[in-house]
Amino acid sequence: MSVKDLPAWEALKEHANSMQTTHLRDLFLQDSYTDKPEPTSRFETFSVSHDGLLLDFSKQRITQKTVSLLKDLSQDCQLDQWKERLFSGDKINTSENRPALHTALRQPYYNQLLLDEHNIVADVHANLAHMSSMVGRIRAGQWRGYSGLPIDTIVNIGVGGSDLGPLMACNALIDAQPETSHQLKVHFVSSMDGSQIANLLNQLSPATTLFIISSKSFTTIDTLSNANTARQWLKSASGVKDDLLNRRHFIGVSASADKMDLWGIPKNSQLNFWDWTGGRYSMWSAIGLPIALHIGMAAFKEMLSGAHAMDEHFKHAPFEKNLPVQLGMIGIWNINFLNIHAHAILPYDGRLSHLPAYLEQLEMESNGKNVNRQGNVIDYHTCPILWGEIGPNAQHAFYQLLHQGTESVMCDFIAPARRYGGFDSTELEQQHQLSLANCLAQSRLLALGDAAIAGNDTAPTHKRYRGNQPSTTLLFNELTPFSFGQLIALYEHKVFVQSVIWDINPFDQWGVELGKKMATDLLKPLTNEQSSSPFDSSTEGLLCAILSQQRQSEQESH
């Protein structure tokens, strides 16, 4: 049976017919026309706060009926049972026959979670302890390079989940860095073509640079080619043999110890994680090593506690109060019933500049699927196109489309209430107020359109704003490792909630496999090897053009 056949789905469809023609402006107008003795506002009805986070859904195109029908749908889809399966380590990643246990990575040490009769929380904490000793040594300036100088620069080589999470977190938590005498610089390299690493290596000192090679499989070609370039760079600068460089300048993070051995990473420089951790859910594991190096182990553990607190909330809070459930279900309403297929992520805090890219992967790689858990092609929408940018910057870019384009777009506005507490600068505090004012102004204008500004309804058409673009505002007290952990776990669980409704497996990513294989085939003609089969005429034409350009420049250099 398809989700579309559920009675709750039917009811929502019917409800949507009337909501399609209801403008947010009018929903807000009801605030002032109510005849109840103690009227509750839309904000009071449709905002939920928990442990320092406030989610305001009142600018979504919903009524109380919508919420109650969504609750029915979640029950019909057995959301609670699925949550239970997620947390208990059931093999819900069926296509790869394994559980998805990123939540185990943030369990406190005294908890227990048995997987095949083995307590994996103990494994997690043993690995955290190993990580902690490395972090302590490096941050104390006692991890020495080949010359004996202390390592002061970290380069994380990884791609996808091994890059986006740590990169985003390091930027987000820049103010959480404890003061130390030994300053560490952390860099990230991911691009396959070598453009990032080539630029970076020019500025670094080989004697004091340590590389983290992060790859779940340790076979990712993007990562390994960058790692080989790094090793060659160290080798030509130092004249030292590989084995010594491997020992002092590389740390490997992978679920495949064998592959790390093969590359030459010594055992005590290996950090492990497990195949039950998906790449895009892995920054809580040893993949988070750059984060821990950047902010220290104590702050890293704070981040884990924040995520764990969100896990507990997701597990236990009732539907109406449950932040990830609300966020997920309202997304379902927008996508499947209001037919909105674009989702903008708009942080009003420069430290969250990499959050949109992170959520692009988290949401689109998890739920960008068209086959249900039974293997049938589905006939309803799943993950929308998701993109984003720091809000104030995006205001000068794509907000034009949000306000006056022809597409419906749902938006997440994300902002901290307080900032610059420790800076003692009224100018910076003023800048934060300005940013918040913009955040509030934009979501208001998107929702209400012309009605937000008195008199604008008489303006010429090109100056009119139609409004009715729904948005959620996510306000947290302050951006700290803890609140950051909460925020990311919130989105992880939101994605899970939606996958349950859509009846898809959010933990595999078969759609990225075939391209890798095809690239291997296409490398042959580019390296003068005989290719096995002819390609299409477009590919053949492009190959031909590339090769002729390359031959020409070879001749010129002779």
Added chain:
Amino acid sequence: MNIAIWGQELTAWATAGMLAQSGNNVYIVNDTEITDPVIMMGSSISNEPGLKDLIEQQFEKQNLQMIQSKSAVVIATHILSMNPAEFEQAQNTVAHIAKHHSDKVLIINQSHFGVGYTDKLQTLLDIDKDQVVVYLAENISEGEALKNIHKPKSLTFGSTNEWATMLTRSLLRPFSSQLEQLLVMTPKEAEFAKLSITGMLALRIGYINELANLAEQLNVDIDVIKQSLGADPRIGHHYLSPGCGFGGNTFSQTIKGLANLLSEKRQSQLLDTVLQENEKQKEQPFRKLWRHYECDIHKLNIAIWGVSFKPGSAALDCAPSLKIISALTAQQANIHIHDPEALENIEKLYGEHPQVHTYHDKYEALNKADALLLLTEWPEYASPNYDEMKDRMKAPLIIDGRNLLSKELLESLGFTYYGIGR
């Protein structure tokens, strides 16, 4: 003359002892319960050669006494030898003194608060009534403090008041037998001059160390270069010995003060760079060891001869040995330390540490050693019994952070030798 001494620095105690010895009644200001001067001095000061005896002797003769601050303020002559961080206390002290005097008062400031700070103290007193704060640059080096005070060759003195200058000169008269120059200038100039001298010395050391590191890479012996540099009359031989960095509390703090002043007022990183490079230089012997053992010294036995920041002192303040011991412990090496004076201080820091061991016999520290690091040029290390060393050591490897030993001799005896810049 009755003189009150404020402060707990080495200069305070050495000055107190010397002034008491030349007939003054000297009062050490002490508001604590401690009555034993040796305990009050603390071990790093009481280790100063000759000082402990001098102080005990002068206390016995009652030329030297303790006094509480509330009684001290009524005395008419004061010396401030306080820690650079104690300027606020100095201000309170001077303000207190001002309250109790309507007539002449002399305060001699010997503390390194920075340039212009003596003038700041003067504003609390009425110079028209001959209530004066003057600046007298101390130029003692740890290990030679008494000698430095007893027979200085030159003194830099900051005063603009005739009466105060006269009185200070007469106080210094017993110590002027070898005085070649008494340079009188404004207090601000004198403070600046003092800082400049220390900065110049640091620059020289920093420069020769840089040259030594370069000489090593170019396969040139820095000793030869050093001779040649020193022979140039414009340069001279002083402070041109390469080594594993300078330490010492006063020296390091003074340079830090000047470096901050330079970067704040002039955006000049000159001395900051010298200080940063010096910190790196302190680990130079560790790096030589590290490279010799191909980046793995885990479980090796490393002997260290000399941990005090310089010979003649037991002090470990900013000593290169401390950085090296942390580096070695972090690499899980076992450390066996000898030092003629500083073992007690090392035990205070590392007494419970399972990897750190101390020895009163320098040869015993060498048993089964995989290397010897020589970090302080104590005279007793200059000509050791090499046969005994070789017998005891597991690997005859010597890393000489002070270029104290002869490379040629050691190599001919079968040692592997690394110096600084040769």
